[in-house]
Amino acid sequence: xxxxxxxxxxxxxxxxxxxxxxxxxxxxxxxxxxxxxxxxxxxxxxxxxxxxxxxxxxxxxxxxxxxxxxxxxxxxxxxxxxxxxxxxxxxxxxxxxxxxxxxxxxxxxxxxxxxxxxxxxxxxxxxxxxxxxxxxxxxxxxxxxxxxxxx
Ligand SMILES: [Zn+2]
Numbered sequence: 001x002x003x004x005x006x007x008x009x010x011x012x013x014x015x016x017x018x019x020x021x022x023x024x025x026x027x028x029x030x031x032x033x034x035x036x037x038x039x040x041x042x043x044x045x046x047x048x049x050x051x052x053x054x055x056x057x058x059x060x061x062x063x064x065x066x067x068x069x070x071x072x073x074x075x076x077x078x079x080x081x082x083x084x085x086x087x088x089x090x091x092x093x094x095x096x097x098x099x100x101x102x103x104x105x106x107x108x109x110x111x112x113x114x115x116x117x118x119x120x121x122x123x124x125x126x127x128x129x130x131x132x133x134x135x136x137x138x139x140x141x142x143x144x145x146x147x148x149x150x151x
Contacts (some may be wrong), residue, residue, distance in 0.1 A: 005031040098140060 002011040005024035012024035023033040042049050060066070071078050122140060 005029050103142065 003022075004010070004015050005012055005026075006022045007029035008022055008024060008026060010026075012021075015025075016146035023029040042052065071081075
């Protein structure tokens with residue numbers, strides 16, 4: 001019986017020896033299947049993750065110039081990386097400004113009346129921490145809120 005491939009959606013007949021087959025045999029779909037398997041394995045198997053990390057580190061030690069050469073010979077890759085880093089930097093700066101202004105307001109006013117009450121979504125900012133504290137830097141996105149009532 002035919003079924004739809006999870007990757008490309010085309011109908012295919014599962015191989016007799018793989019009755020649960022969910023991906024067709026096209027190379028791109030088999031690559032997607034392996035990529036998904038690997039992602040799940042990395043998330044669920046700490047030993048596998050550590051082994052992969054070690055193997056990758058050893059490979060990098062044997063091929064120290066690989067990425068340097070790759071970047072030099074792939075200008076589009078370099079441009080994309082640069083742009084993505086720039087976006088991350090902008091987001092990080094914005095999150096820092098928002099958090100610092102909320103912290104400043106909190107300490108500046110006794111009754112905190114100038115803070116908009118409401119429900120916030122805390123978005124962790126990757127790799128960023130407030131200096132000299134163990135608090136993670138987060139971005140607060142207001143979901144619902146109201147301005148405080150006047151006296
Ligand atoms: Zn497919």
